[in-house]
Amino acid sequence: MLISLDRTSAQSLQEQLFHQIRQQILDGRLKPDAAVPSSRHLAQQLKISRNSVTFAYERLINEGYLITRPMVGTYVAAVLPEQAMSTGDAGAAGPARPRAPQKLAPAAFTGRQHAILNTGRIPIDFWPQRTDPRAFPLKAWRRLILHALATAGHNLTEYGDPCGLMSLRAAIADHVSAMRDIHVRPEQVIVVAGAQLALNLAMRVLARESDGIVIENPCSQGAAYLFESLNLRLHPIDGDGHGLKTAELAGIDAQIAYVMPSHQYPMGGTLSLERRTELLRWAERTGAYIIEDDYDCEFHYGGMLLPALKASSPENVIYLGTFSKTLGAGLRTGYAIFPDHLAPAAAAAKALLDNGQVWLEQAALAEFLHTGGFVRHLRRVRLRYQQRRDALVSALRQAFGRVELRGAEGGTHVAWQIPPGLPKAHQLAGIARARNVGLYTVQAGGGHEYGGSTYDDGWLLMGYASLTEEQIEAGIARLRQAL
């Protein structure tokens, strides 16, 4: 077995092992009934713990790719789950084989797992999906939570509106009006458990079977893998420093486009004003809907924040926002804003998806927004993150001279194009990791590139929001020394 493990990946070793062995089985490189090495043997060969191998094997067994013969060994299954699914009867595909005692179908779900969780604690970690825990307004939040609990009444025990607490929806409508010039009724705002659920909701409202969807390439894994798992036809379009190359939209048969115009994840690009207009024209011409994910627009450090697509085109844009970056991902609170004519369908779809968000956090957040505490908090945090961005940019310049960065105008991470002559992204991440510095490739950082590895080889993602200026400088200095 040819296995190549990436210790810098956000994916655990077990998971990498599982996926690579599974892939080799599906490719036919590992044949049906072939013996696989013992877990002890494979662990020694790969220099990893035996537990990691055992865990991966157990999952392969559970999912039907391997079978164990007690006292004999472990083998590739004669009938793979995929075959059992597609032929219905294994007999049709080959000689009769013993059946499993139960005729249970394997899972219908076939999506991939995306990288969102980072449990490793690297001393200087540029993990791009992390904000600063010390920036959380804990004192104010504690007060808001206690106030909400003291006045909870029946709210802790009663079902609420699946679309969210009306006071919070109104506060969000005010926020996007002031911040993004988006003017909507509170009824158009639906409170959700983060952008991932918002995308599920939007797909349930909009997507028909085998619809085409335009995405930016690379795209965030959470979005891309969801669209894959729903069997949509993906149309990845490359971006550059000015965002999605809208010229390539012509002739694409798509009913939906998913974009992050302010600060694209993972590559950090900002969609230019010209391309915004072209994208909107394309949508108008074809009748497509646009999902505008504005996940970190609250952090913009000078220059002009370009107008939201939703502000120009209220009828065919679904606008997504989140408090994960501004307050904390642990609050699991975001929102989706639907065009007026889709709001009733969105409300019904949301109710069938889930019966709403936890009341306590909604009440606290509504109060935080209404009383202006949120805006004051934002001002403080924005300044802090801007200083860290400055520190990162100048540390990189000092160490590497001219540096090519995307996304430095806003948000909490940048994408850095590796200068000529330096190793590829994976290797560079490995070198950094050995010096206790966490750097992330596009794939390891929760992005996914279709049709190549230009970005995955040539760029690194660097989040700076959770690191002090000293840590940032030390991290880059260590990297420079190691090269």
Next chain:
Amino acid sequence: MLISLDRTSAQSLQEQLFHQIRQQILDGRLKPDAAVPSSRHLAQQLKISRNSVTFAYERLINEGYLITRPMVGTYVAAVLPEQAMSTGDAGAAGPARPRAPQKLAPAAFTGRQHAILNTGRIPIDFWPQRTDPRAFPLKAWRRLILHALATAGHNLTEYGDPCGLMSLRAAIADHVSAMRDIHVRPEQVIVVAGAQLALNLAMRVLARESDGIVIENPCSQGAAYLFESLNLRLHPIDGDGHGLKTAELAGIDAQIAYVMPSHQYPMGGTLSLERRTELLRWAERTGAYIIEDDYDCEFHYGGMLLPALKASSPENVIYLGTFSKTLGAGLRTGYAIFPDHLAPAAAAAKALLDNGQVWLEQAALAEFLHTGGFVRHLRRVRLRYQQRRDALVSALRQAFGRVELRGAEGGTHVAWQIPPGLPKAHQLAGIARARNVGLYTVQAGGGHEYGGSTYDDGWLLMGYASLTEEQIEAGIARLRQAL
């Protein structure tokens, strides 16, 4: 227009109006281009507020069923959204008509809205989905929340495992082991925002296009309308005092069965031991999966709580539980327990559905379970609800003599078969409502009956958990007097 409004329904008057007019348009009773009465006229005729009519009309206009011609009036649209959807080009279906300025498709989503929200405040309200706000352990919860906040560290700002906090998953595994003899690894437990999301997750893991699904008839609207909206083939099977009539399973082509064996919603039936065995045998024979929704099993008042299906058949049962009844629906916390072999697919599907639950409530709940506080709370609340159940049963007996009840052995509501000679359920609910007593038909209480109205006409749902014994007695006495 023939409109019949039900003021006792959990559905608002606007919504009823919207649905009935929409139905008449779809049925062809209201023809394309026909004028509809002015909102003032219709409001007078129906004796409801003009706002209600305006709201319903606006929604019909927004969704494309009605069009307004300024200064002239409101008309049935020439091309209905359903036609625009199915033919692609309205021209094919009839003479050319003016197009909307944008070629936007109407929502793909076509599900119905279920009744879960009850914002009316009827003085004595037997709303079946309500528990007692005064039973919420507010002091203990406040302490747990403060403790969690004080020790939060990075948990407020970091993404957590989409499947839930491991300490909570372990605590839930312990709970179902002690309570229901279900023995699973914490990794099989997925924390979800209530049973509705759990059903979405289970469908994403299990359901293939046009799969058949067995449901109990009547069924909870949340489940039934979700399955409808996913285009599954529904097979509603009637129940009786012993639950789902399993004899009718023979010959049904279904890959999934959704059941509530302990205390069915809405009808309260308990699946007998014999029928449990038959259901499991059917599933084993056909390879079907069973979703066992055990939403209120923690409340059982004597007699034996029959073993969970999941305990007998760990491989093909997905088990759902919730803290909505035991603690509070405002916490939005439930769980789904998957068979070992489906756990990896469930974890990946959950991550693509949403990135997990709010951290604070998870941490507080894990602590509440681990320290035994939850079990002590349950003991207190169970006693209180049992006394209220006793009060309701004896008040009904005193007022009506022999009463036919289902579901009195457990949970927080019963179904009452209206004695011969009394009005139908809708009328009875109306009579009660005029005396400030809230009683609910199957449909108004969040259930849905397929293929008839035996239950909807002949039974009423009565929740007792949020009412004092005095309120219960007064409510039944008022009803008796009114008849």
